[in-house]
Amino acid sequence: MKRTKSTVTIQDVAKAAGVSVSTVSRVLNHKDDVAPETYEKVQKVIGRLRYHPSKIARSLVQGRSFTLGVVGWGLEYFGPSRTLSGIEQGASELGYVLLLSLMRQPGNSDVGPLLHDVLARQVDGIVWAVPEIGSNRDWIRQEASRLPVPVVFLSMQPQPNLSVVTVDNRGAGRIATRHLLDAGYQNVGLITGPLAWWEARQRQSGWQDALKEAGIPDEANLVVEGDWTAASGERGLHRLLEQRPDVDAVFVSNDQMALGALQAVRKLGVRVPEDLGLVGFDDIPESVYFYPPLSTVRQDMVELGRCAVRELGHTIEATRQGKAVVEPKTILLKPELIIRESSLGAKPTE
Known part of the structure; x- marks a missing residue:
């Protein structure tokens, strides 16, 4: 049976490059005390021999x-x-x-x-x-x-x-709501994520901050709780308009729920953005393809x-x-x- 070639070791690299094992080690660890020409020579040998340092050995040495x-x-x-x-x-x-x-x-x-x-x-x-x-x-x-x-x-x-x-998240809720107010909308509602989530509560706090700065009360019937899903966004939009028919804009706490909200307004014959403005949250790749394309808050x-x-x-x-x-x-x-x-x-x- 033909024997397979043995694994290349750091000693093999050192011998082929004509340097010490410690020099090869310094090259592998990108130390700056190796001469540029030596560094390049060792790297070429590593590539030619297809040497792969043992991470297990490195772990044992460095603890x-x-x-x-x-x-x-x-x-x-x-x-x-x-x-x-x-x-x-x-x-x-x-x-x-x-x-x-x-x-x-x-x-x-x-x-x-x-x-x-x-x-x-x-x-x-x-x-x-x-x-x-x-x-x-x-x-x-x-x-x-x-x-x-x-x-x-x-x-x-x-x-x-x-x-x-x-x-x-709080700042995000504020800039989304502030944008809707600046665009001329007057009654900005909110579809939150599940309020057991700290992030959802922070986005709600940002919405409240923007309304307070504009001198608008954050009334309880302007808020509907969702669960991050598109279905809950659709239900939430219907419920919000039942509670407050005068709502003319909504900050929706994620893009999936905003997709559901867009579905709801289409069924109701409400025009976006003429009759109702919408801003989501996340900037998922699909949000630019929603109809109409969704304004949103991007978090990287x-x-x-x-x-x-x-x-x-x-x-x-x-x-x-x-x-x-x-x-x-x-x-x-x-x-x-x-x-x-x-x-x-x-x-x-x-």
């Missing part, structure tokens, strides 16, 4: 796994899937691989078994990419200070002593994931190098208003 744990949920949805894409990009840039664990019920507060399983894999840090829903963050008060690795939390209410990366979920990994990587490296303790901080990403046809302006009053 780390080069693995980040990611606790997430709902990858079938736009936001979570884009966030994971950003996490993967950020991890790849820093030389980490990911260990992904999914929660089937994001509102579940019993995270002990899942957390134990992730830590048992010897990860260097964790990105907690599950949104804050109800009491699903209660465990943090007991566990956060005892965790053996750093954790960065996404999409949750900022808290002292925790590293949090989130979009400015890819950047959210990348930013979380950068912050986590910084904390891991600072801890390993024995530097001063990295103080946890909140990073608030700025949303962007995307204006399309659905909010171009109210019909002039006669």
Whole structure:
């Protein structure tokens, strides 16, 4: 039987390049104390021999796994899937691989078994990419200070002593509502996401801020609660107009619900934007193809994931190098208003 070629080792690379093993190691780790011509020569040999460094060996030598744990949920949805894409990009840039664990019920507060399983894999840090829903963050008060690795939390209410990366949802609600008022609409309603979600409550607070600034009361019958689905957006629009027939614009807390709201107005014979202005939230790729194209608030979920990994990587490296303790901080990403046809302006009053 023909024997397969043995695996190329770092010693083989050093011999072929005419340098020491330590020089090859410095090249692999992109150290800046290697002469440019030596660096280029070693890289060419690595490519010619098709040498792939052993990550297991590197882990043993450096006492780390080069693995980040990611606790997430709902990858079938736009936001979570884009966030994971950003996490993967950020991890790849820093030389980490990911260990992904999914929660089937994001509102579940019993995270002990899942957390134990992730830590048992010897990860260097964790990105907690599950949104804050109800009491699903209660465990943090007991566990956060005892965790053996750093954790960065996404999409949750900022808290002292925790590293949090989130979009400015309150600011997003404010700019969406302010835009509708500036476009000439007078009675701006709101279809919220499920109010157990912290993000949904923040968007509602932003809507309230804009109305208050304009001297308009935020009356309870201007608000209908949805569940993020298009069906709930359709139901919500019908209910909102039943409660307040004078509503002439609606901020809808995600684009899926806005799609349902557009379906409702078509059935009712209400014209958008002449009779009713609409602004959604997320800027999903399909929103530009809605009829009419949907004005929306863009949140960069890819950047959210990348930013979380950068912050986590910084904390891991600072801890390993024995530097001063990295103080946890909140990073608030700025949303962007995307204006399309659905909010171009109210019909002039006669």
